[in-house]
Amino acid sequence: MSRITTRSFHDIRQALLDRQEVALIDVREEAPFAEEHPLFAANIPLSKLELEIHARVPRRDTPVTVYDDGESLAEVAAERLLALGYVDVALLDGGLAGWRTAGGELFRDVNVPSKAFGELVESQRHTPSLSAEEVKALLDAKADVVVLDARRFDEYQTMSIPTGISVPGAELVLRARELAPDPATRVIVNCAGRTRSLIGTQSLINAGLPNPVAALRNGTIGWTLAGQQLEHGQSRRFGEVTEATRQQAAQSARAVADKASVGRATLADLQRWQAEPARTTYLFDVRTPEEYEAGHLPGSRPTPGGQLVQETDHYASVRGARIVLADDDGVRANMSASWLAQMGWDVHVLDGLAASAFSERGAWQAPLPPLPRPEAITPQTLNDWLAEGRTLVLDFTASANHVARHIPGAWWALRSQLPQALERLPVAERYVLTCGSSLLARFVVDELKELTGKPVFLLEGGTAAWVAAGLPTESGEQRLAVPRSDRYRRPYEGTDNPREAMQAYLDWEFGLVEQLGRDGTHGFFVI
Helix, strand or coil: CCCCEEECHHHHHHHHHCCCCEEEEECCCHHHHHHCECCCEEECCHHHHHHHHHHHCCCCCCCEEEECCCCCCHHHHHHHHHHCCCCCEEEECCHHHHHHHCCCCCECCCCHHHHHHHHHHHHHHCCCEECHHHHHHHHHCCCCEEEEECCCHHHHHHCECCCCEECCHHHHHHHHHHHCCCCCCEEEEECCCCHHHHHHHHHHHHCCCCCCEEEECCHHHHHHHCCCCCECCCCCECCCCCHHHHHHHHHHHHHHHHHCCCEEECHHHHHHHHCCCCCCEEEEECCCHHHHHHCECCCCEECCCCHHHHCHHHHCCCECCEEEEECCCCCHHHHHHHHHHHCCCEEEEECCCCHHHCCECCCCCCCCCCCCCCCEECHHHHHHHHHHCCEEEEECCCHHHHHHCECCCCEECCHHHHHHHHHHCCCCCEEEEECCCCCCHHHCHHHHHHHHCCCEEEECCHHHHHHHCCCCCECCCCCECCCCCCCCCCCCCCCCCCHHHHHHHHHHHHCHHHHHHHHCCCCCCCC
16 A cells, blocks of 8 residues: 555646646656646656756645656655655646546647747737748848847757847847847847747837847748758857946836736845745746856856746746746846746746845756765776676666767666666676766666666766766667657757658647647736
8 A cells, every 4th residue: 555645636726726836747758748748747757856856846845746657657756755855745646547537638748838828928919920931031132130049059059040149038138129229120039939939029029129020930940841941050149238228128128027017026035935834936047057157146046048938847847836036137037027927927036136146156056865875986997897898887868968979888778767678788797877977877876786686886977987088989879778768859959850740849839729728727818
């Protein structure tokens, strides 16, 4: 008899409608999660639970409900959460099948709340857009046009519209006046699909940019489906803005936030909220990664470039929690907050921050539980062992990382599918475990020892240490112990997706508003 209680579809639905805190966690890998899941489910795979849970569900007495689709992962996840100090953990009654049977709506893809909200915005505000053919004609005619790409810089570098400049979403209102100083210049906002171009375009309209603004309809997908060529490896980025532009953008952004009923807060408010025992408060810094690392509020997490609005479920995995945003100019926090408020979040912007408040430096460090300390070996020792034979290397990094580069002879596996992986692996006298840094691999050592009864070691510093030691690597997916289900292949990323998959993705996005209506729990509004 399991000691874990259950929660029903009706319990979760009522909590959502009552604006209570809900952490509904799908513990499958991302690919099966993307096939179907409830609207406000957050994907935290069992294989990475310890690495992600404390940042994404920070309060230990949050009501957490976990589920799978019959893979027997949820029970393991629930026990693991209890061991990590979470005290209100339940299984979803019947798992995903129980949700479906009870009449719950199920959604495809990832970051669905944000994508569905983007479609709702377009349907209500009639956000202007231009087809790929229309935009190309303007570019070919050397018209007075500037193309702003609202994705992350790394996504922009993969593929971009000709002449496009990287201006991640939260930066648009701050930077657009400098990039298109003539009010007659047409501004076109694009992303890979629809959401970020729609939200970016509407942001500029809401903030009163005098220029004509339009989204590139269907983004780089639409461009590709029109038979037009994308650029690759571009590096055009926004520059600095004048103080006058910054002040004008700050006033505009504040007005938009006020219209969306965004809350205002001081550092004293934040400290009081963070001390509350029964409420989750997230603190996010929405500036660029470079600005964050140069100085940020202690305890804040970087969510740059509009990604917080695009990937809210990934950063704020407790629906109904409080979100507090910080920046140093009042533009990016207010614009981001205006969208989060419309998405039904209790969101506040920190006002009156002195430069001295940004006192912490360096990259964000995820909060982690105490780390296992298994016996570790150096890259040179592993190299010697591999030369002798009888040693098998298991790699637990992301499958894409493994395919790109791994230790010669290493097999890729998922931690949550160790028994299945062992059925495919050759017999070994000892195992050495790695991942990019060794962080995830160290959680697997004892589990593999128990399953095999063989000596298991950790590669100190992971594959990165192996590479730093100047040792050889290889690439390819010839040794995959389990299928690559750790990441859903998005139809809008890369340039080698089938046209049918791209079109099917667009068709799915067009249907999201209707799905929101059937689900009935979203709490969205559009200003």
